[in-house]
Amino acid sequence: VQELCRAGYQAVVMDAPSHGQSPGRFLSVPDYIRCAGQLIRSRAHWHAVLAHSMGSLAGVISASEQAGKVRIGKFVLMSTFSNCDALMSKFARCLGVSETVLSDTRAWIPKYTGKPLSYFCLIEHLQQLGPPNTLLVADEKDIVVPHQETKAILNALPHVKPIITSGLGHNLRCDTVRRQVLNFITP
Template sequence: MFVQSESLAETPAEQADRLFEVFCTPEPLIEAAEKSMARVEERLSAAAAFRVPFQGGELQAYRFTGAGRGTVVLLHGWTGRAAVMTAFVEPLLAEGFDVLALDFPGHGRSDGDRLHVPLGVGALHALYAATGPWQGVVAHSFGGAVAFSALSDMVGDLAPLTYGRLVLIAAPCSMPRVFDTFARRHEMSPEAALHLKSHVKRLTGHPVEAFMGDEILRQHPIPTLILHAPEDQEVLFLSAEGFASAGDHVTLHPLPGLGHRRILYAKETVQTAVDFLAAQ
């Protein structure tokens, strides 16, 4: 007997609601990636680990104490964790900065099993309440979307955060484009794709079209450095060019040949970011 599949039986709204859960659920790391992650996590042993209350659970954070010049926060990307950002720690400490690294919800040792930009912004506010003010933020990929969104007042009733300088590494500039890419990958109909985007307004009070990094940086002109590999296939270099269009306060520094993830461990990436933060 022919049984109609679940996906064929779904309405566009039902499909969008189901796939939004997929969109917000981090994939587990494969075994090889877990072993690699375990090696870099050893660097966290030099930090003071602490927990931050957040939405009925706790976030995991790490503090490396420097000479009190100011605090720089490190934000990882999707399926990452604090450990992947630790290449920046020793050079920042050498410049006198204190360093904080955070596991986003659903990542590392933080509670939860879901993550999206509004949730990430809320987590950043929780960390700021416990540790602010901050001199700078260094953010990779998804973490960059959280970092620039947190500069705005577009996530519920959360006030804009402020930090002296911002470094965005391989970060997406256009949240509408992120949703469009996801919708194409899952062969969603135009109606379903539209409903998928409606979840952003439900969570933040603003449409997804408002979450454009170039426009937010234009409205909040803090000194910003963009580091991006032109051949990056996970987040296209088009995003870097978009950020750079925000104004003269944004500096674009292409890093050819480093891809989307290797860029985090390259000496040029780390040194360029640290020099930029230390110039303030």
């Protein structure tokens, strides 16, 4: 954020409910999409949208829902899942959630959202956007987002420019990555 501001850009940072400093105890992907949509709708044009992890999935779907009303020049997607089902499956395994509960959750999502689980797919929504100028940053040893998620995105979307690291994990904190992202965003 500081580097973008020094380069003359205005950075708008979203702290999703139940993340970072925001209050709350629960945040679903559909709720995250609604929050991101409110922010995206606040301007007619965004030079770039940078998002991390679940925020990338929510940000792309929100942008797709605003297509034609809001223009986004570039996306930087970091450590992200290709779809909500993959995200749910990973976290269910990490938390020890049974397959029965996961199956019931999959069946409940359309009732909760009015949309099938397949709607919550980063790949499909990014394709619908045009395809926008997109950078995908991922670490092949990320223990949160399996590397096959990165491969699925890159295989489905050959226009996406990858930065693949090794050993940075889910947070991707590194001066080299920061410079590469800034070079992508700034002309």
